[in-house]
Amino acid sequence: MSAQLFDEEFLRKLEHLSLMARRIRPGPSRGENLTISRGASLEFADYRLYQPGDDFRYLDWNLYRRLNRLFLKVFTAEENLTVHILIDTSRSMAFGSPAKLWYAARLAAALGYLAVNNLDRVGVSAFAQGIEHSLPPVRRTSHASTLFDYLGSLEPGGRTDFNGTLRDYAMRTARPGMAILLTDLFDPAGYEEGLRALLYRRFDVMLIHVMAEQEITPRLHGPCRLVDGETGEETELDLVAAAASDYQQELDRFFEEVEDFCLGNAIEYLRTTTQIPFEDVVLDYLRRGVFVH
Amino acid sequence: MTFQNPLGLLLLLTVPAIIAFHLFRSERRRVEVSSLYLWRQVADRHSRRVRPRLLSNVNLLLQLAAAILASLAAAQPHLPVRQAPSPPAVILLIDDSASMRAGDVPRLEVARNRAREIIGRASGGTRFMLLTAGPRPRIVQTFTTDRTLLYERLWEISGTDGAADLEQALALAGAVGDRAQTNLVLITDGAISASRRPEFPTNLRTELVGGQDGGSSAANRAVTAFELRVRPDGSAVEALVGVANHASDPAEVRLRLSADGITVSEHRIGLDAGEERLLTAVIPRTRALVYAAEFVDNEDALPADDRAYAVAAGERPVRVHLATPGNHFLESLLSVYPNVELTVTDRVRQPLSSDLLILDRVAAPSGLRGSVLALGTSLPDGPFAAQQLIPVDRPASGRVDSPLTGGVRLGEVRITRILIGDLHPRATVVAASGEHPLLYTYEDDRLSLVGTTFALSDTDLTMRTGFPVLMHNIIERLAPVAPAGELGYARPGSIVTLSVAPGEELVIVTPDGTRLGYTPRTSRFEFSQTWQAGLYEVRSASSRARFAVNLLDSDESNLVPRLEAVRGEVESPAGAATAGRPVWRWLAIATLVLLAADWLVWVRRY
Numbered sequence: 098m099s100a101q102l103f104d105e106e107f108l109r110k111l112e113h114l115s116l117m118a119r120r121i122r123p124g125p126s127r128g129e130n131l132t133i134s135r136g137a138s139l140e141f142a143d144y145r146l147y148q149p150g151d152d153f154r155y156l157d158w159n160l161y162r163r164l165n166r167l168f169l170k171v172f173t174a175e176e177n178l179t180v181h182i183l184i185d186t187s188r189s190m191a192f193g194s195p196a197k198l199w200y201a202a203r204l205a206a207a208l209g210y211l212a213v214n215n216l217d218r219v220g221v222s223a224f225a226q227g228i229e230h231s232l233p234p235v236r237r238t239s240h241a242s243t244l245f246d247y248l249g250s251l252e253p254g255g256r257t258d259f260n261g262t263l264r265d266y267a268m269r270t271a272r273p274g275m276a277i278l279l280t281d282l283f284d285p286a287g288y289e290e291g292l293r294a295l296l297y298r299r300f301d302v303m304l305i306h307v308m309a310e311q312e313i314t315p316r317l318h319g320p321c322r323l324v325d326g327e328t329g330e331e332t333e334l335d336l337v338a339a340a341a342s343d344y345q346q347e348l349d350r351f352f353e354e355v356e357d358f359c360l361g362n363a364i365e366y367l368r369t370t371t372q373i374p375f376e377d378v379v380l381d382y383l384r385r386g387v388f389v390h
Numbered sequence: 391m392t393f394q395n396p397l398g399l400l401l402l403l404t405v406p407a408i409i410a411f412h413l414f415r416s417e418r419r420r421v422e423v424s425s426l427y428l429w430r431q432v433a434d435r436h437s438r439r440v441r442p443r444l445l446s447n448v449n450l451l452l453q454l455a456a457a458i459l460a461s462l463a464a465a466q467p468h469l470p471v472r473q474a475p476s477p478p479a480v481i482l483l484i485d486d487s488a489s490m491r492a493g494d495v496p497r498l499e500v501a502r503n504r505a506r507e508i509i510g511r512a513s514g515g516t517r518f519m520l521l522t523a524g525p526r527p528r529i530v531q532t533f534t535t536d537r538t539l540l541y542e543r544l545w546e547i548s549g550t551d552g553a554a555d556l557e558q559a560l561a562l563a564g565a566v567g568d569r570a571q572t573n574l575v576l577i578t579d580g581a582i583s584a585s586r587r588p589e590f591p592t593n594l595r596t597e598l599v600g601g602q603d604g605g606s607s608a609a610n611r612a613v614t615a616f617e618l619r620v621r622p623d624g625s626a627v628e629a630l631v632g633v634a635n636h637a638s639d640p641a642e643v644r645l646r647l648s649a650d651g652i653t654v655s656e657h658r659i660g661l662d663a664g665e666e667r668l669l670t671a672v673i674p675r676t677r678a679l680v681y682a683a684e685f686v687d688n689e690d691a692l693p694a695d696d697r698a699y700a701v702a703a704g705e706r707p708v709r710v711h712l713a714t715p716g717n718h719f720l721e722s723l724l725s726v727y728p729n730v731e732l733t734v735t736d737r738v739r740q741p742l743s744s745d746l747l748i749l750d751r752v753a754a755p756s757g758l759r760g761s762v763l764a765l766g767t768s769l770p771d772g773p774f775a776a777q778q779l780i781p782v783d784r785p786a787s788g789r790v791d792s793p794l795t796g797g798v799r800l801g802e803v804r805i806t807r808i809l810i811g812d813l814h815p816r817a818t819v820v821a822a823s824g825e826h827p828l829l830y831t832y833e834d835d836r837l838s839l840v841g842t843t844f845a846l847s848d849t850d851l852t853m854r855t856g857f858p859v860l861m862h863n864i865i866e867r868l869a870p871v872a873p874a875g876e877l878g879y880a881r882p883g884s885i886v887t888l889s890v891a892p893g894e895e896l897v898i899v900t901p902d903g904t905r906l907g908y909t910p911r912t913s914r915f916e917f918s919q920t921w922q923a924g925l926y927e928v929r930s931a932s933s934r935a936r937f938a939v940n941l942l943d944s945d946e947s948n949l950v951p952r953l954e955a956v957r958g959e960v961e962s963p964a965g966a967a968t969a970g971r972p973v974w975r976w977l978a979i980a981t982l983v984l985l986a987a988d989w990l991v992w993v994r995r996y
Contacts, residue, residue, distance in 0.1 A: 115552070189424035283427045324420060347431050
């Protein structure tokens with residue numbers, strides 16, 4: 098799949114995205130990522146009132162002299178960002194034209210490439226019923242080709258256990274960071290617990306909901322026996338106009354629930370279909386300042 | 391509803407095919423989706439089994455309706471268009487032949503009562519027509535619902551002494567009644583042999599009356615033939631007499647031959663049951679005019695056939711007045727005709743009392759009446775107004791269907807000059823040369839005329855063999871000439887042509903003594919009231935004559951019913967479907983509409 102995934106045009110688009118990322122990013126220039134963790138560093142961030150137990154080495158005596166109150170200097174902690182790309186490789190991701198997995202892999206490659214260029218640690222994990230296999234987080238620019246090779250080798254298969262997989266991943270990961278999930282969220286057991294597990298482990302979660310165009314507007318009609326691509330389970334229904342309308346309502350309700358959940362849990366959520374060019378999606382994310390902390 | 395193409399209904403076979411298609415088609419397509427995660431709720435609401443939904447399957451119902459309508463359209467149905475129902479119509483054919491007079495209670499009386507019953511039982515709107523089925527069938531009463539009038543007309547059917555003529559009666563009924571809407575009821579005694587039974591129409595029903603026992607009431611002995619011939623030397627008259635015994639028992643009859651009422655001979659003839667025998671007799675020639683053959687002391691069911699008569703013709707010669715400047719051929723010809731009394735003058739100063747006036751190139755006075763033959767001249771107030779005499783060079787051509795020119799080759803006749811002028815529109819051109827008439831006929835209430843536009847002296851017609859034939863035909867038409875002494879008779883119901891003096895009052899006394907008065911306008915008088923058998927006497931101021939009417943019909947004299955009853959009847963005399971309105975176009979349009987609706991429903995559903 099790698100040859101098809103990452104052709105010359107794709108790489109050219111990645112370079113373009115990288116330039117665009119620099120232009121869009123409002124923060125410091127290359128080589129550094131800022132975290133929301135305050136800590137000891139050379140960069141002053143703010144003042145706050147002294148609390149017993151604070152390191153009094155950071156007391157600002159000039160302010161004490163002028164204000165007769167103890168203020169503590171707060172510096173931005175400077176550390177390396179770890180980007181966890183979690184890509185759903187269950188059999189449902191094989192659906193669509195192009196396949197959702199193919200699309201998600203290109204998207205993951207693009208985001209990973211940007212992260213690698215930003216000197217972040219980038220790791221990729223493929224999951225279905227569990228973590229199938231992983232590419233451990235590494236920070237080096239040459240990691241991009243490894244990343245591409247890994248993403249190009251992904252094959253769909255297996256059922257989805259979204260909650261269990263993310264719960265395990267959250268518990269197992271030693272260095273939380275940013276978790277970028279590329280999935281279709283098609284798990285009858287739900288997705289909430291898994292996402293919450295990541296949040297508990299202080300992951301910054303970005304959820305990219307990948308849908309096939311056929312799933313948004315199914316071109317089905319008449320009596321059908323629908324077969325679940327993952328489980329082989331079948332169900333019969335007449336795809337009349339009313340049924341199509343019901344499906345649309347069901348889909349809207351699903352999207353709305355996901356959006357509400359993400360909004361309520363500070364999860365960056367973006368929904369895309371395989372028909373939207375992946376670079377547009379990436380730029381959209383950049384504009385949202387996803388990589389700015 | 392009728393179908394012009396019933397095979398089109400075979401398309402109905404598509405109905406079970408459509409149902410089978412909906413029943414057994416692959417119910418659902420197998421479609422793989424990424425996940426049923428979103429579909430489950432939808433499936434719960436929209437997944438039902440197919441078969442129980444057949445009746446609610448709109449597409450199926452529409453397709454079935456379309457198939458049915460299409461098959462009906464293919465069969466090209468026609469809706470019956472009923473005309474406004476006309477009242478039931480019945481034609482009563484009442485046999486008034488001689489056999490219907492037989493019996494202690496005449497069969498005809500029973501028939502009239504039966505007819506009265508039929509009329510009385512029918513609904514008030516039923517129209518009836520009365521026809522007789524005896525000799526010379528006639529309409530007694532046209533269609534009417536007036537019961538009183540019908541009853542009156544019924545009793546006017548008094549019977550005849552002639553033989554039944556069912557074929558003509560049915561033909562007449564068929565001509566005046568719509569076969570599809572009219573019932574025919576033949577009321578008869580059934581004394582008709584199979585050979586005389588015509589093919590009955592399907593709407594005919596018979597009502598057999600009288601003589602059904604076939605016993606003594608039907609026993610009858612009859613004179614069945616009576617032919618007379620004068621020996622060529624005139625010395626005697628030879629008679630051929632037929633007698634029959636139409637009874638179940640042998641019988642002996644006494645047959646008397648007479649001349650002018652004087653018995654000439656008497657014969658005892660033994661006849662077995664059903665036997666018919668011919669015998670000959672020689673009657674010494676006298677100047678007798680009326681000959682008779684009759685049974686003596688015979689009592690049977692039908693007196694009308696117990697005697698027969700023959701009357702010698704020529705009691706009164708045909709008087710011919712020839713006005714001519716001189717015509718040797720014509721005078722010679724007329725003089726050789728038998729029983730013609732010829733008077734020749736060179737002009738016509740005043741009309742003579744003659745049966746036929748022949749004008750040969752002489753002017754005629756106005757106001758002529760009677761029979762006239764105009765040769766090369768025109769009458770002042772006649773149908774032909776001559777204007778000039780012109781030469782002709784074209785051969786004559788005659789109408790082949792005219793009895794006047796029968797046996798005459800007019801095309802070979804040379805005519806040098808003809809008169810041309812205006813011919814009355816009612817005149818009939820019998821022969822012509824190009825557009826110019828040569829021989830014509832004309833009839834009105836005062837004149838019976840045959841005219842030629844050429845004079846006999848301007849043609850070689852008199853030299854040809856066709857000349858006597860033509861003149862015979864003309865005289866036969868204008869004043870029939872019977873050979874003197876010829877013995878003859880007529881049949882009941884036949885028309886007897888009498889030579890009379892035009893304008894002279896005429897009285898005819900029928901065999902039962904009834905006196906009938908007439909004033910003929912021409913010299914030929916056709917008498918049709920010959921219903922009775924016997925001697926008729928014709929009286930006028932200038933003459934007296936007789937003629938005979940005989941049954942002489944062995945089949946009619948056999949009074950035993952031989953006709954089987956039939957029960958034909960029209961299916962719906964109250965009005966039948968006479969035409970159909972084609973509706974296949976509307977059915978085809980409806981089919982297309984249904985198919986369009988089917989498509990729309992399918993599109994909307996899926």
